[in-house]
Amino acid sequence: MTAARIDGKAVAAALRGDVADAAAVFTDRTGRAPGLATVLVGEDPASAVYVRSKGKATGEAGMASFSHTLPDTISEAELLALVDQLNADDRVDGILVQLPLPAHIDANRVIAAIDPAKDVDGFHPVNAGRLATGLDGLVPCTPLGCLHLLKQQLGSLAGKDAVVIGRSNIVGKPMAMLLIGESATVTVAHSRTRDLPDVVRRADIVVAAVGRPEMIRGSWIKPGATVIDVGINRVPAAEEGKTRLVGDVAYDEAAEVASAITPVPGGVGPMTIAMLLRNTVVAAHRRAG
Numbered sequence: 001m002t003a004a005r006i007d008g009k010a011v012a013a014a015l016r017g018d019v020a021d022a023a024a025v026f027t028d029r030t031g032r033a034p035g036l037a038t039v040l041v042g043e044d045p046a047s048a049v050y051v052r053s054k055g056k057a058t059g060e061a062g063m064a065s066f067s068h069t070l071p072d073t074i075s076e077a078e079l080l081a082l083v084d085q086l087n088a089d090d091r092v093d094g095i096l097v098q099l100p101l102p103a104h105i106d107a108n109r110v111i112a113a114i115d116p117a118k119d120v121d122g123f124h125p126v127n128a129g130r131l132a133t134g135l136d137g138l139v140p141c142t143p144l145g146c147l148h149l150l151k152q153q154l155g156s157l158a159g160k161d162a163v164v165i166g167r168s169n170i171v172g173k174p175m176a177m178l179l180i181g182e183s184a185t186v187t188v189a190h191s192r193t194r195d196l197p198d199v200v201r202r203a204d205i206v207v208a209a210v211g212r213p214e215m216i217r218g219s220w221i222k223p224g225a226t227v228i229d230v231g232i233n234r235v236p237a238a239e240e241g242k243t244r245l246v247g248d249v250a251y252d253e254a255a256e257v258a259s260a261i262t263p264v265p266g267g268v269g270p271m272t273i274a275m276l277l278r279n280t281v282v283a284a285h286r287r288a289g
């Protein structure tokens with residue numbers, strides 16, 4: 001079998017069109033555009049690229065962008081003061097503090113300081129709790145994007161065997177909660193899981209979020225499974241001095257066995273930004289009542 005390639009870029013473009021329509025409705029209704037504030041601390045080049053692309057996408061969707069770039073010498077107290085200021089700013093519907101933060105700042109404390117109604121990353125404990133208990137809240141963007149691709153590909157997920165590889169608060173745990181919400185039978189595997197290939201072989205749905213280049217091999221995939229690859233790993237390319245991006249799944253091998261698979265790049269990545277924009281419009285509408 002040669003798997004269908006799930007085109008996250010195209011799905012994300014369609015979503016962003018819907019989000020732009022919803023943003024225009026909000027702007028008509030309230031006289032202001034939905035607003036997203038991004039906070040970048042330090043000069044990690046990958047983080048700077050992400051934050052810049054988020055700002056650009058915000059403008060393209062007809063939303064306001066408030067971007068804050070701070071030196072990595074900033075104190076935790078100063079960062080918390082900025083979060084308070086953004087919480088109080090009525091033009092700001094969504095607040096995103098780019099992670100990782102420098103080691104001298106407690107990221108959990110910063111996340112907990114964000115108004116849960118503006119927490120468009122869905123990382124605040126209140127939103128994590130809402131997701132776990134099946135209440136409406138704001139859901140982390142990457143797993144939300146993965147779920148959208150899965151439902152688009154498969155329709156109902158009820159009764160499917162799903163394996164999530166990775167247990168982070170950003171992807172693995174919320175992904176598992178979303179899949180449970182869709183009535184899938186969910187296994188969360190991680191670095192201490194025994195016989196990972198056997199666990200993966202049982203799965204109709206594989207979501208890989210481990211951050212290890214091409215760790216999941218084609219021989220681990222059940223024939224006909226749907227594979228969602230969250231990994232974005234930079235590895236040396238064949239050409240001297242160049243690099244290329246690969247996922248957590250060995251794509252060519254897995255594509256021989258799976259029925260559908262997301263590429264890297266062009267799979268989950270574009271969906272994360274589309275869902276961030278969607279969360280911002282949702283937050284704006286909810287806040288405006």
Ligand code: GUN
Pocket residue numbers: 096097098099100121141142170
């Ligand atoms: N760093 C890596 N992924 C993310 C994300 O989804 N949100 C934030 N805020 N930081 C990240």
